[in-house]
Amino acid sequence: MAKLTERKLYDVSAPNASTGIISGRSSNVLNWDDVRFSWAYPLYKNMLGNFWTPFEINMSSDIKQFSSLTETEEDAFKKIIGLLAFLDSIQTDYAMHVSKYLTDSSLNALMTVLAFQEVVHNQSYSYVLSSLVNKDEQDEIFEYWKHDPVLRERNDFIAEGYESFVNNPTPQTLLESIVYDVILEGLNFYSGFSFFYYLAKNQKMVSTSTMINYINRDEQLHVYLFANIFKELRKECPELQTEENDKFVQETFVKAAELEIKWAKYIIGDRIPEIPISDLEAYIKFMANKRVNELGVERPFEGYRTNPMKWIKVYEDVNQGKTDFFEQKSRQYTKVSEENGFDDL
Ligand SMILES: [Fe+2]
Ligand SMILES: [Fe+2]
Numbered sequence: 001m002a003k004l005t006e007r008k009l010y011d012v013s014a015p016n017a018s019t020g021i022i023s024g025r026s027s028n029v030l031n032w033d034d035v036r037f038s039w040a041y042p043l044y045k046n047m048l049g050n051f052w053t054p055f056e057i058n059m060s061s062d063i064k065q066f067s068s069l070t071e072t073e074e075d076a077f078k079k080i081i082g083l084l085a086f087l088d089s090i091q092t093d094y095a096m097h098v099s100k101y102l103t104d105s106s107l108n109a110l111m112t113v114l115a116f117q118e119v120v121h122n123q124s125y126s127y128v129l130s131s132l133v134n135k136d137e138q139d140e141i142f143e144y145w146k147h148d149p150v151l152r153e154r155n156d157f158i159a160e161g162y163e164s165f166v167n168n169p170t171p172q173t174l175l176e177s178i179v180y181d182v183i184l185e186g187l188n189f190y191s192g193f194s195f196f197y198y199l200a201k202n203q204k205m206v207s208t209s210t211m212i213n214y215i216n217r218d219e220q221l222h223v224y225l226f227a228n229i230f231k232e233l234r235k236e237c238p239e240l241q242t243e244e245n246d247k248f249v250q251e252t253f254v255k256a257a258e259l260e261i262k263w264a265k266y267i268i269g270d271r272i273p274e275i276p277i278s279d280l281e282a283y284i285k286f287m288a289n290k291r292v293n294e295l296g297v298e299r300p301f302e303g304y305r306t307n308p309m310k311w312i313k314v315y316e317d318v319n320q321g322k323t324d325f326f327e328q329k330s331r332q333y334t335k336v337s338e339e340n341g342f343d344d345l
Helices: 040-049 060-066 071-101 105-132 135-141 149-167 171-188 190-201 206-236 243-267 277-294 312-316 322-326
Strands: none
Touching (some): 040 105, 071 206, 105 206, 171 190, 171 243, 190 206, 190 243, 190 312, 206 277, 243 277
């Protein structure tokens, strides 16, 4: 397959609204009223509407509470932060690689906002850790991703998918890398998120959980952006619209779910009765099904159409008001109901 060519910096003969997502022509001028994809501007507005920085979060109550976490909770807390720090770091760089080949100025703009948000996510982990542990321990946590064997297995899986694209950028490797992206942003974060929501549910580490909620909210839009690029790419390049690629999506998600379950058993296992591992396993399979469906492919796991951990919905709801969390009062835990509590497919 032919290699992808980078977007031209300057092209006076090309239109402002691009002629293609890759290998198209674009003047590179950004006029939000003249863009190729109708979903791009609403997404941009949503991404900016979510704007936040870690400085807004007061960590004082978390600082007091941290030493009262159980050993399992503290260990999971540090390992999950260590994992997220890696994922968000690599994500910034991957997004910038992808944006080079998008021959559409509005998608490049969205990718730039996404990369900026990943930088903020990374800052939040440093911000949390510098409030809670000493510098040596913080440095040690930021090294977990290199040495912890279970963590490495998951990270290598994603990194290899990204590297195949970066080292050999073709429409096919780009498409495959987006599958790994949606795993990273839409599946790998989620057992970690659920742990923080469990803490918040028990009124523990609410400030950290607030930040995790903002990150979760950003990630949902990132998944939406990449899923749209994935689908537009397949529309534009019919040679990518194959059964093999459908199968690739399903098999890669099945493997990712296995690794995610292994990770969940490793960090949480059966040590936190409020997050039974069977629920977490079902939640991971449910999320995998949901993401594959969002990519326009048939779900790989039979069943798993409803969220088995309904209480999570309250914490991850994108439409929750920002002030609700900043005030950091006891949250409205009773909000989950049959009507609004399901994260169904
Ligand atoms: Fe992120
Ligand atoms: Fe992201």
